[in-house]
Amino acid sequence: MCGRYFRRSDKQRIAEAFHLGVFDDLPLEVAPSYNIVPTTMQPVIRNNRDTGEREMVVMRWGMVPHFAKSLAGFKGFSTINAKAETLLSKPLWRVPFHRRRCLIPADGFYEWKRLNEKTKQPYAFALRNGEPFAFGGVWDAWKDPATEDWLQSFSIITTEPNELTATVHDRMPMILKPSDYDRWLDRTDSDRIPVDLLKPYEAGEMSAHPVDPRVGSVRNNEPGLCALWDCPPNSQ
Template sequence: MCGRYVRRSDKQRIAEHFHVYGPSVPDFGPSWNVAPQTFQPIVRLNRDTREREIVMMRWGLIPYWAKGPQIGLSTINAKAETVATAPSFREAFKRRRCLVPADAFLEWQKIDAKTKKPFAIALKSGEPYGFAGLSERWHDKAAGAELLTFTVITTDPNAVVEPLHNRMPVILPERDYSRWLDVDSSQIPMDLLRPYEADQMTAWEVDKRIGNVRNDSPELLEEQSTTPKEPSLFDDAPL
């Protein structure tokens, strides 16, 4: 499961990394504690121009056929093993794939029945990356409005994540962004739904206050002294 992530990069850094060259980018700032049901930037192909664009969407996919928005509470993630066939995700998987910009994701390691420790997992390089995501447009007939939502696909954990959790988000290498976004291709990129290479990733224990979604500051990502001390990727890494 991926139920919380970090987006330290601002809109300029995200536009540069994901090669978004459109005339306008929505206004958003960084967040060190992204939670479900919040509006976050995603990258997709524009339906008319087929160029990449950044759009704000709410985390928790609501299928186009849903009668109400409540389903979005349980669809923040889609499993790689069933995403092509699950009713909530199969149409979006074929036609509305997107990238979800992130700099780290968070998992809680269970120590005992009462204790869990939060960890951040990021690339050793400190670079931002894109989760494999799906997007959907849901029409609220009662309100006469529409809502754009997204989900993050998860897969088996790699060696870095396995001690912390039994799932991890699908992280796409930059070289595969175009393949993932190209929904016009007749070949569905199932081969991309795999764990990221463990030797390129790192994990460190973070402030337990990150468990409260109301807390959102860079200090939450400082490495805690109970784990081997290494320089934090989020202290001095250039934007």
């Protein structure tokens, strides 16, 4: 699964990287975050239903389906990821995958490698070129029956690991190439879904390094968390 990721990019950098147009037209306040955890509100990119142009909105990480009777039943941790293998077979994911796909801007993600029965070492995974990228995701909108307020939320799709990620974990988040963004975001033809993009990212284009174990606490959120950490002897 993918339960933590980081984003060095602020609103302007995201707008530039994902070609969102005029920066002044984006009203959202989006700051870098180095330890992103489920149930928090994060920037997500989708195609506007009316104009077809890319837009950035803020959504809750942990998809709450439109048919949920209450938020308590979907606190986010069980729906933070959607397995690529079950997107078409499970009702929870089938309609969002056909009609509501999105990009989740990121600069990297964390996974934990078990060293022994008591110790896990976190690793940061990123692109070798250091550029921001996008996870493939799905989203939904839920209306609170008590307040009639709308909540938009997303899930990160996961796939089998590539050779690099497999050294640490048995799953990895789906990463899209910029050349595939348009096709992934397209909402005009729900019958021609991009199933072929549901695959691991090339291992040779990624890097991995150990990071400070303090990333395990949701209270910690600082630039040094995703930097190379000097492991104590015999800790790897």
